Amino acid sequence: MDKERAKFVLQSFRPDGADVGDVDFAEALMLTTKDRELGEWLVKERAFDAEFAECLARVKLPQGLRETVLLAMVQSGSGYPKMEREDDHVIVAGLAGIKVPTELRARILESMERTKIVETQPSTWMRFAMPAAAAAGVVMAFVFFIDKPKDGSLADALQKRVTVDAVQASFVGMYQTPGFSFEKKGTDQHELVSYLQGKKLPCGGMKFPKGLEGMKGFGCREIIVEEKKGSLICFGEEDECVHLIIFRRDDVDGDLPSEDQPQITESGEWAQACWANDKYAYTLISKSQGAELKELF
Amino acid sequence: MSEFADLVDAYYEALYRFGYSLTRNPDHAADLVQETFCIWAAKNEQLRDRSKAKTWLFTTLHREFLGQRRKQARYSDEPLDENIGQEVTGNDEQVDRQMDGQRVVELLGEMEEMYRAPLALFYLQQHSYKEIAEILDVPIGTVMSRLSRGKELLRKRMTSEPSSAPKNLIDVNPELFKKHHG
Numbered sequence: 001m002d003k004e005r006a007k008f009v010l011q012s013f014r015p016d017g018a019d020v021g022d023v024d025f026a027e028a029l030m031l032t033t034k035d036r037e038l039g040e041w042l043v044k045e046r047a048f049d050a051e052f053a054e055c056l057a058r059v060k061l062p063q064g065l066r067e068t069v070l071l072a073m074v075q076s077g078s079g080y081p082k083m084e085r086e087d088d089h090v091i092v093a094g095l096a097g098i099k100v101p102t103e104l105r106a107r108i109l110e111s112m113e114r115t116k117i118v119e120t121q122p123s124t125w126m127r128f129a130m131p132a133a134a135a136a137g138v139v140m141a142f143v144f145f146i147d148k149p150k151d152g153s154l155a156d157a158l159q160k161r162v163t164v165d166a167v168q169a170s171f172v173g174m175y176q177t178p179g180f181s182f183e184k185k186g187t188d189q190h191e192l193v194s195y196l197q198g199k200k201l202p203c204g205g206m207k208f209p210k211g212l213e214g215m216k217g218f219g220c221r222e223i224i225v226e227e228k229k230g231s232l233i234c235f236g237e238e239d240e241c242v243h244l245i246i247f248r249r250d251d252v253d254g255d256l257p258s259e260d261q262p263q264i265t266e267s268g269e270w271a272q273a274c275w276a277n278d279k280y281a282y283t284l285i286s287k288s289q290g291a292e293l294k295e296l297f
Numbered sequence: 298m299s300e301f302a303d304l305v306d307a308y309y310e311a312l313y314r315f316g317y318s319l320t321r322n323p324d325h326a327a328d329l330v331q332e333t334f335c336i337w338a339a340k341n342e343q344l345r346d347r348s349k350a351k352t353w354l355f356t357t358l359h360r361e362f363l364g365q366r367r368k369q370a371r372y373s374d375e376p377l378d379e380n381i382g383q384e385v386t387g388n389d390e391q392v393d394r395q396m397d398g399q400r401v402v403e404l405l406g407e408m409e410e411m412y413r414a415p416l417a418l419f420y421l422q423q424h425s426y427k428e429i430a431e432i433l434d435v436p437i438g439t440v441m442s443r444l445s446r447g448k449e450l451l452r453k454r455m456t457s458e459p460s461s462a463p464k465n466l467i468d469v470n471p472e473l474f475k476k477h478h479g
Binding site: 011016022059070073074 | 310401419441452
């Protein structure tokens with residue numbers, strides 16, 4: 001591309017710089033960095049264009065144009081009931097002009113995602129009779145899988161604690177729903193943990209298995225199981241994530257081993273490891289083999 | 298109904314300025330905008346792809362302009378509307394800006410139609426040159442040629458009438474450039 005060709009191309013370059021990422025202009029733009037005269041020409045050309053565009057944008061609109069247009073659209077009778085009176089048209093146009101809050105759609109979607117009822121998807125968890133995230137499933141877990149609490153009251157346990165199996169099932173169900181999203185995404189683990197700490201969620205004090213220490217973060221969010229609030233921190237890449245779920249130790253029932261000897265199991269395409277210390281109960285889940293998960297410890 | 302309002306709010310201002318650039322007449326421009334949206338309303342059910350609404354609206358307005366001009370055989374021979382520039386109100390600073398806006402519309406209006414439409418779409422900053430080609434139904438190369446030639450003619454007209462040209466449109470305005478380009 002020579003200088004004249006570059007000028008020809010760049011005269012179509014929009015004044016507001018919206019085309020800066022367009023590959024059609026890339027070669028011409030590159031030339032301007034190498035040719036001083038061309039670069040100076042481009043500066044003047046863009047300044048001229050910017051000022052002309054700004055002048056055009058200052059052209060005043062006729063008063064009431066918007067309402068006139070809306071009214072005309074209504075009166076065009078396009079599939080809507082006919083308005084007999086002029087007053088009706090005015091009211092219809094006025095209603096049509098009511099602006100919906102711009103953040104409403106986002107709020108609706110967010111509230112849907114945060115709903116406490118997590119519908120589990122049919123999964124391999126169910127096939128192995130593991131308790132589902134649904135309330136009925138959690139009750140079954142307490143009946144069939146969980147040691148009775150020390151105080152001897154099953155009812156108290158039902159009210160206070162969740163099982164590791166319920167945590168795992170809840171995560172899988174939530175993660176596989178189409179609406180799943182992270183509250184914060186990022187590669188910095190510290191930033192993800194800080195975010196969760198800001199929400200006063202259990203984070204484990206950045207004490208992760210050794211294999212996670214060097215991994216990039218991916219995202220994090222709150223996870224709620226049976227009204228117990230925990231943290232979900234994901235590491236790695238989008239298609240190869242490892243998911244760490246942390247709850248307060250008091251919120252999770254059952255005997256759990258220490259970190260140096262985590263309990264590792266496999267179920268279908270998922271492998272999971274769980275352990276606990278005095279303060280926190282951890283569950284590490286990924287779509288991998290148990291042996292691969294073990295290497296992270 | 299609110300869908301209509303969203304669409305109108307998104308595009309009616311730019312459509313009006315496009316129409317005004319083409320017609321040089323505020324009433325004709327308003328009529329074009331109104332007609333364009335009414336056509337949209339009438340065809341609402343048929344136009345499924347809302348992502349193409351912007352291009353569709355500008356294409357339709359341009360087509361309506363051409364259709365009306367064909368009907369009015371002496372449209373291109375009409376003198377500039379006497380009302381242009383008379384809506385100016387406010388203090389001196391506002392008057393200057395209005396004159397600048399009006400003057401650019403006049404300058405565009407003085408261009409041949411083949412240059413006027415692509416220049417107006419370009420300076421409205423709503424469309425890439427590819428979108429302009431789609432709106433005007435001409436090849437991309439033609440758009441680039443007309444923009445190149447049209448800008449050259451625009452500059453010639455402005456430099457031949459320095460007293461009526463907008464301020465700072467000949468020399469580079471560093472402050473304005475900084476504002477736009479950082």
